[in-house]
Amino acid sequence: MNPVHLELINVSKAVFRKVNSTRVKTQILSSLDLTVQHGELVTIMGPSGSGKSTLLRLINRLSETDSGTILLNGKDIRDYDPLELRRKVGMVFQVPVVFRGSVRDNLAFGMRLWGNDIDIETLARDAGIPDNLLDADADPLSVGEKQRVCIARALANKPEVLLLDEPTSALDAKSAHRIEELLLSMRRERNLTMLWVTHELAQAGRIDGRRFMLREGRLEKHV
Numbered sequence: 557m558n559p560v561h562l563e564l565i566n567v568s569k570a571v572f573r574k575v576n577s578t579r580v581k582t583q584i585l586s587s588l589d590l591t592v593q594h595g596e597l598v599t600i601m602g603p604s605g606s607g608k609s610t611l612l613r614l615i616n617r618l619s620e621t622d623s624g625t626i627l628l629n630g631k632d633i634r635d636y637d638p639l640e641l642r643r644k645v646g647m648v649f650q651v652p653v654v655f656r657g658s659v660r661d662n663l664a665f666g667m668r669l670w671g672n673d674i675d676i677e678t679l680a681r682d683a684g685i686p687d688n689l690l691d692a693d694a695d696p697l698s699v700g701e702k703q704r705v706c707i708a709r710a711l712a713n714k715p716e717v718l719l720l721d722e723p724t725s726a727l728d729a730k731s732a733h734r735i736e737e738l739l740l741s742m743r744r745e746r747n748l749t750m751l752w753v754t755h756e757l758a759q760a761g762r763i764d765g766r767r768f769m770l771r772e773g774r775l776e777k778h779v
Contacts, residue, residue, distance in 0.1 A: 562591075564591075567588045569584050598768065600770055648706055650723065657694065663676050683708035684738055700734070720753060736763070
């Protein structure tokens with residue numbers, strides 16, 4: 557068995573939501589536990605509002621836990637510098653957002669930030685981005701093309717863990733399947749640890765690895 561890569565221990569999180577002009581506290585995650593091995597793919601399912609995205613945001617500290625501990629390689633994530641943590645734990649969001657400039661500029665962002673030695677042309681080809689798009693403006697690209705840019709941009713930081721927050725939900729079925737295949741292929745090639753959030757049971761069925769359903773703030777194993 558591979559060593560533990562990521563561990564959530566007794567993690568809880570509540571948010572405030574407005575109900576009839578009144579702020580109401582809602583418990584999203586309740587004493588949640590999860591252990592993920594190096595190179596493992598874990599799928600997390602659940603309806604909208606169940607806390608799936610909140611769970612991912614806690615792991616790279618876009619949000620903070622109310623209680624509990626999250627460990628990366630046995631070290632509390634609060635003991636990492638936030639930028640270092642987000643280099644180690646990359647995230648791809650539901651709606652792709654590209655930076656101003658060309659596709660090449662987007663892919664070089666992590667290299668400029670961290671000094672990584674990256675072959676941008678190879679990275680682009682691995683992500684299915686044609687060479688003739690590298691110097692094109694990123695903003696007019698299709699949603700599917702933008703998502704490929706965002707995936708490649710996240711991988712340019714050479715993360716150990718990749719968090720996927722419904723990465724295909726904004727795409728048509730054909731583009732969604734292509735992105736699925738791309739992500740699964742890259743995981744195998746790079747031995748990435750992945751947490752993949754989805755509300756689609758059919759998609760979860762196409763993805764290998766352990767599956768969990770998030771209900772009432774806790775994860776239940778799903779077959």
